[in-house]
Amino acid sequence: MMVDLLEFLWGFYIVSLVLFSIRRLQTLMMSVTVGHESSPFSPSPRPLSTFAKVLGARRGPSPVSPSFLPEALESLASPKGEISNRREGDISHAKLGDLHNKSRLVKSDELLTAEERREVREKGLHDVHPRKINSEAMPDVRALPEEKVIAGEKASANKARKRPARLILPENFQVLELGCERLKKRENKEFEVEGRDYCLTSKKGRRDVMEDSYGVTVDVAGDPKQAFFAVIDGHGGRAAADYVAANLGNNILREVKILGKERGSLEEAIHKGYSVTDKEFLSQGVASGACAASVLLKDGHLHVANVGDCRVVLCRKGVADALTRDHQVSREDERLRIENSGGFVHSRNGVWRVHGSLAISRAIGDLHLKEYIISEPEIKTCRITPDCEFLIMASDGLWDKVSDQEAVDLVSKQRNLQESCKKLVELACSKGSMDDITVMLVNLQNFCS
Helix, strand or coil: CHHHHHHHHHHHHHHHHHHHHHHHHHHHHHHHHHHHHCCCCCCCCCCCCHHHHHHHHHHCCCCCCHHHHHHHHHHHCCCCCCCCCCCHHHCCHHHHHHHHHHHHHHHHHHHHCHHHHHHHHHHHHHCCCHHHHHHHHCCCCCCCCHHHHHHHHHHHHHHHCCCCCCCCCCCCCHHHHHHHHHHHHHHCCEEEEEECCEEEEEECCCCCCCCEEEEEEECHHHCCCCEEEEEEEEECCCHHHHHHHHHHHHHHHHHHHHHCCCHHHHHHHHHHHHHHHHHHHHCCCCCCEEEEEEEEEECCEEEEEEECCCEEEEEECCEEEECCCCCECCCHHHHHHHHHCCCCEEEECCEEEECCCECECECEECHHHCCCCECCCEEEEEECCCCEEEEEEECHHHHCCCCHHHHHHHHHHCCCHHHHHHHHHHHHHHCCCCCCEEEEEEECHHHCC
16 A cells, blocks of 8 residues: 555656646747747837836736737737727738737736836835826826815815814703702701700701701600600611601600600610611611611600710710710621621721621611611610700711810800801811701700709
């Protein structure tokens, strides 16, 4: 088998060598024939024009191909135009042989002038001014004046630089009208409430919606020394804040009525009031939450409860006494409680947050984090004595910028509680507070036993 393969390869090699030798002999014979036919007695062929050379260089057809035959016939015609005026059928065999010999001359002529044609082609393709090359390569074609060419180029450039049409806005543009309405609403973003033994000032911050709220119930069961006050700071919208303001006080007072008048039962009633309010709001499926700080004044005692970072501060002989502790994730006990429940806390921009979201650890609502954000309040009870002057109940918009003692000092200098509320809000704003601010002052002198 290997012997047959070797014999086949040797035979293929010998045949290829013979064919190559025959082709070289044909080329040598053709060159000798061309040298003999170009004698002085044979008619010299008409050289190709520059235009024909350019066409031959760009199109690249062979001079003996059918597509090139008319141009070859025209170039080889006599001055009288004998060949060009004859039909193809009238050409004799002798003339065709003559044409075949002359086409060889044309081919050799093109071979001799290949460098010249390459120069013309490269010049026409790469020159910066193609109109000059065209005028040299095609002398029969009339060139355009340079001024017209430049004018045409300028016109095309101006057309490319054409500016878009001017945008015309209608006079009554609805978006602008809505924006104006929003600005008008923001101008009226502060309100005041004044009642018996209490006053309140609330100012909206940078949010589009005011999320603070409050709840007040005085003369509970017809007793002027019983009252309920609450300050609420919502987040994620107003839904939770509005619901807590409308229902927390009623739920606590209902539980107090049910459980009786024992001291221990009052704390239990407050716990249950917060729990019922939280469950009822969660049943609505609204993703919102609210912090709250409440005070129940009953039988000469203060029952203070809170979830979140709303704060209650008591002024006792000019000294600030915080009755609540903020439920923030930065508190060690709150952080451990969240982590023991399976959650995690994360610091973002220097603030510890539950799952990187809320900076508070207790609130009413917050359905998506209810497993870690509990609604169980911390409760503190104290007796109202003659040295107890007033209470300051406010959202974190005030306490983030104003300290407890600073707030008590400002109110102590004022004789009017309503004016003191306004001064506290202005002080927080002057210190850079951009959150919603709600401040409530409660005069304790009329609630002493």
